Amino acid sequence: MQIPLDDVERLSNTALIQAGATPLQAAPVARSIRAAEAEGTRGIGLGYLPWYCRHLRVGKIVGDAIPTLSQPRPAAILVDAADGFSHPAYEAGEDALISAAKEQGVAILGIQGAYACGVLGYFTNRLARAGLVAMAFTNASSTMAPWGGKTPFFGTNPWAFGAPRDDDPLVIDSSSSATAFVNLANAAASGTAIPPHWALDAEGRPTTDPTLALQGSIAPAGGHKGGALALMVEVLAAGLTGANWSFQASSLGDDLGGPPRLGQTFIAIDPAALTPGFADRLGVMLTAMTDQPGVRLPGDRRHENRKTHMENGVTLALTEVKTLATLTGQPV
Numbered sequence: 001m002q003i004p005l006d007d008v009e010r011l012s013n014t015a016l017i018q019a020g021a022t023p024l025q026a027a028p029v030a031r032s033i034r035a036a037e038a039e040g041t042r043g044i045g046l047g048y049l050p051w052y053c054r055h056l057r058v059g060k061i062v063g064d065a066i067p068t069l070s071q072p073r074p075a076a077i078l079v080d081a082a083d084g085f086s087h088p089a090y091e092a093g094e095d096a097l098i099s100a101a102k103e104q105g106v107a108i109l110g111i112q113g114a115y116a117c118g119v120l121g122y123f124t125n126r127l128a129r130a131g132l133v134a135m136a137f138t139n140a141s142s143t144m145a146p147w148g149g150k151t152p153f154f155g156t157n158p159w160a161f162g163a164p165r166d167d168d169p170l171v172i173d174s175s176s177s178a179t180a181f182v183n184l185a186n187a188a189a190s191g192t193a194i195p196p197h198w199a200l201d202a203e204g205r206p207t208t209d210p211t212l213a214l215q216g217s218i219a220p221a222g223g224h225k226g227g228a229l230a231l232m233v234e235v236l237a238a239g240l241t242g243a244n245w246s247f248q249a250s251s252l253g254d255d256l257g258g259p260p261r262l263g264q265t266f267i268a269i270d271p272a273a274l275t276p277g278f279a280d281r282l283g284v285m286l287t288a289m290t291d292q293p294g295v296r297l298p299g300d301r302r303h304e305n306r307k308t309h310m311e312n313g314v315t316l317a318l319t320e321v322k323t324l325a326t327l328t329g330q331p332v
Contacts, residue, residue: 077108127162133270140156193210
């Protein structure tokens, strides 16, 4: 079944409200789901909507939370998500972050007490479209062992980067882990084998069995390098914001333990503060880079998907249509 992106957003908003979210909480999340579907990232788009709804119903996400903003320094903004979604907390601080970055040259937005934020590149894409170079970091509940260990300690701890150019921004969105938790959960649900570098079993051995992986740990991306990156992200996302460390957060993979109280940090830089013509200069470099056969830029496939899906909508399988109908209480 083909549905337009407007319907993706509308149905997501309805499902979230049905599960207990206020419009203030639901609308920013529905916009992020629309963006994820537009870019072809179903796993953190409509594929994650049932998790959002479940976690609203069991209290891992406070559906009527009201984010509060403070600005302790001219270039430092802090938003307390109040155990709600991170998306409304981000939107509460975005204008202040952009304004401070353009006034000061660089600014930081920290979010504390939040649920997971989905596609981290969604936020750096927004900031890059506002003319800023952006970096973003978030921690998550423990699913990944530190390098050399076998017990989950860090989250997947993604990071993202965005930079403005004359066309769509350059966006890099990556994880400190070899894969996302949702990929292991989906593979376990479908009985599909996983690549051996994705995860470890409970004894710390590489495994292709997603069920054993869920009993063990996601592996760091690139071995010790991914482990070090996860540590860096943890410090930036939770250390700077006062959020829970990953090992303190309740699991995102079950219904127990209450809100995870995670952290996100966004750093925005006005490139004009240092040198003029940034977007043009970046374009020259990226063109030279992609002149090599076989080279493509990170994020460009998502931009291409967005253009296609804006025109044609997205395709849902019958099971996905049924899930949406159940979550919204209305036919799709």
